[in-house]
Amino acid sequence: MTLWKSILKKNFHKTEALLDFLDFDEKNRALVLQKARFCLNVPIRLAEKMAKNAPDDPLFLQFVPLKKELDKHHESLSDPVQDRCFQKTALLLQKYQSRALLVTNGVCAMHCRFCFRQNYPYNFSEKVFEKELAIIKSDPSIHEIILSGGDPLSLSDDILRALILNINQIPHIKVIRFHTRFLIGIPERVSEEFLSLLKESKKQIVFALHINHKKELDQDVFDYVKKIQLLGIPVLTQTVLLKDVNDTKEALKELFLDLISKGMIPYYLHTLDPVQGAMHFDVSIEEAKGLIKELRKELPGYSIPRLVKEIPGKEHKTPIFDL
Ligand code: SF4
Structure with a gap:
């Protein structure tokens, strides 16, 4: 093993x-x-x-x-981002133009209590994604494949390698994006074998790491992230704004400074998706805007992620401006 x-x-x-x-x-x-x-x-x-x-x-x-x-909250939902409305197959979602998302599996290194996909009807029967890749192949408007889940790093190296080699054969795909949180729990997932399969990609790979608090980071995590960065792979980060976890200027500032100092780019700060059972994490839009305003006074612009909300049916994530 x-x-x-x-x-x-x-x-x-x-x-x-x-x-x-x-x-x-x-x-x-x-x-x-x-x-x-x-x-x-x-x-x-x-x-x-x-x-x-x-x-x-x-x-x-x-x-x-x-x-x-x-606790019951009338505004909370089982599928707050309406994933099921955007399913092309059980494993392929397309919400936005030019990108398609593969729900690669339902397994994660950890269960986050606020996960918007905790009720997703995962279907594990098809791990080669033949049907999904055929749909992507037939649509030249798709330029990027997002590997999500669950967590794509829960797949074996053999399955991931086969997937990457198949994507190599689709000329209009330019970028493969890994959405993962695995590294904060089990950074050892970035094995030499895994790094070698990343090298087999003919497409630009991008990592988007989900990190919410400075305590999730340590030297081991940084060392494994570095191995990915040394392959010329940009590492972006996504953070969910969570009450009592990271909803202070200090907590966010410490996190973003740590990320930037290791060459990771804070990309998105998401407001909570109102999934059932997680409403105690909700931070109001006004509070979120206030935090970003405070951060702008103390940090360079490149270290502050875009504050966004996912509104189902919109053509892109909705930026929250403070004008
Ligand atoms: S790692 Fe991601 S997909 Fe898995 S439970 Fe956490 S937020 Fe959800």
Whole structure:
């Protein structure tokens, strides 16, 4: 078994085991939802970074289900970005011109409590994506394939290699974009084998890493990101603005400075997609605009991501301006 798969197998899936590991007392245990519909899935690396007996830890809040998830909010939805309206097949979505998104699988290195795709009807039967690639091949207006999921880095190297070699055969595809969060949980996924398959791409590869808080980063993560960057692959980052996790000027500033200092470009700051069970993370648009305004006073423009909201049916993500 590869190193990263053996690390993945050790993830925490049992709430009590994680709370024991984190030395939680009875009072704080009472806040936690024991049997969440979107199950607990936490890599050891992230659990080790969580403060002990601290339900307000920014990593704990992102990955451990709280009873708040059961609160009813009339504005929350099962599929807040209406993925199902944009399905060309179960595994191919097209929301915007020139780009198509492959839902490569439903597996992630961790389960984020605010994930907008936590209710997606994943279909694992077709891993070669023949039907999807045939559709893309027949549409020369598509220039970029986004590999998403779940997490594309959950696929084996063999499947990823086959996918890349197939995409190499489609002349109008210029860019392959990996949307992944794997590196903050199991950076060892960036193995020599994985790097070698990236080198086989004849298309420009771009990585968009999902990172929300400085605590998700460390020297190991930076070292593995560097291996990708050394292949000439731009590494962008996406952040979701989350109440009590990163909704302060200081938290965002520290994160963006860390990213920039390692050559990663903060690309998007997303407002929360109103998925059921995650409304306690919601930050108002006015607060979000205020945070960006404050950041502009203290950081260079290139280190501040675009604040955006996904509004289903729009031709692109909707930028939130502060005029
Ligand atoms: S890693 Fe991404 S796809 Fe997976 S649960 Fe987290 S946000 Fe959702």
